[in-house]
Amino acid sequence: MPTRFRWHHSRCLAPRALQPWLAERGSLTARLVAHYPQFSVRVLRQREQPPHGDELATLQQRRRARVLTRDVLLMSGQTPLVYAHSVATRSAVRGGFRRLKGIGNRSLGSMLFADPTIRRSPLAWRQIDRRHPLWQQAHAAVGPLPARLWARRSLFITGPDRLLVTEVFLPPTF
Known part of the structure; x- marks a missing residue:
């Protein structure tokens, strides 16, 4: 895997104020609700498409695979805090993560952390820059951004089904 796509599981070198947010093992949504009483979810899109290059191996998919992204x-x-990108394999959408299709503007965390059969992989993080598709998508959604943003991701697993969730932390909030 090219270095520019490498996600890290070891010590995070993010700014001190951001580290607790990146390392949160529980529901990021619950933490945001506790800190921001006007919390809401704005759905930008939910569709089938090919996964990004650095998502293929994590989801154990072939290059021409199509996945459901949200x-x-x-x-x-009116202030965006986090750009969240979720990717589910076709089999996951038909199986253990079938509720994803009808979730609407409810938070994904409310579904994931309420189901005791869903396991979460260790968190991984990295900085993403203008070359990364998620930086580009966040930029298209919210406008001007710094050249680098911190992101984290983890895999949610139930049975054979996988759901990859990546969260990009937006300034100036963090």
Whole structure:
């Protein structure tokens, strides 16, 4: 895997104020709700498409695979806090993550953390820059951004089904 796509599981070198958010093992949504009373989810799109290059191996998919993606902004009032990108394999959407299709503007975390059969992989993080598709998508959604943003991701697993969730932390909030 090219270095520019490498996600890290070891010590995070993010700014100190951001580290607790990146390392949160529980529901990021629950933490955001506790800090931002005007929390909401704004759905940007939900569609089938090919996964990004650095998602293929994690999801154990072939290059020509199609997946269901869901892109949302986690908001406080009119302020975007996090750009979230979720990717589910076709079999996952028909199986253990079938509720994803009808979730609408509800938070994905409310579904994932309520189901005791769903396991979460260790968190991974990295900085993404203008070359990364998620930086580009966040930029298209919210406008001007710094050249680098911190992101984290983890895999949710139930039985044979996998759902990859990546969260990009937006300034100036973090």
